[in-house]
Amino acid sequence: MPDTRHFVLPDQRQIAYGIYGAQNSTSAVFYFHGSPSSHHEAFLLSEAGRRHGVCIIAPSRPGGGGSTFREGAAILDYPSDILALADHLKITKFGIVAVSGGAPYAFACRRRIPRSRLVGMGIVAGIYPVASLGTAGMKLPSRLMLRVATWFPGIVAWLIDKQLGTVARDEDEKKMEALLVADMQQSSTPSSEKLAWEAASPEIRKAVVMGVREGVRYGGRGPAWEMRLLGSHWGFELDEIKPGGKDELVMWHGDMDANVPLAMAEKAASQLGAHAELRTIKGQGHGTLTFHKADEIMKTMRRMLRGS
Structure with a gap:
């Protein structure tokens, strides 16, 4: 696993991040992890990034992974953090790969960052605006957590820290893995996902566990505030994100996704218009779509970067 690096923003907040894939390549993408998780999750795409010559910069969002919590943050605040980190790393143009709860932040970047810099995006099993699209078909615990976090993020922060944070801070890393495996055994989890976990390399499993572990090890405040943001209005509508020039957007979504139902992705694609391509994976x-489609994701992002 690459070393964690740190960058101090102008307001003195710290961003923790890692660099994966082809580290010296000029083709760069930012990886926006799921929720709750952290920058370590990007290891899932690292080998594919090397094969396709794509450098992957993965920051942890405020409150997780070693990044400073941002009091009262909004989703539309995040693009300024990404631009500051890109400038620090001297990256003039880049793409974004966003997974699950990272998707709203990617769309915020598309809303705020010029096309001359952000040239394309890939959304993997992304969550879309529940405030306008609803949560029909989403598994009950996820619906409840989003609803409660919207009004009472402090309660959700306490629950996350009690259920996950205490385990994350335990010296025995196996406890977190056992917790994740137990959650995977639920009836709503497709058999393909369970089989993929069983077949995954020890390195991949470690990256998934470390991603979640570091995402909640610093407490539940960051993840809970993020759930509040995901369940509330994002500050913009998807149909406000207009195509421009060679703007490209590819969405990958499993047809058996119980966390974010396919119907939600289909509605989102309709709102985004003709420039958005939805690829449904039968x-x-x-949870396992990222490394199932790792090569396709990196190949697609490389094409976007080189075609811009």
């Missing part, structure tokens, strides 16, 4: 759920 027989796949939510």
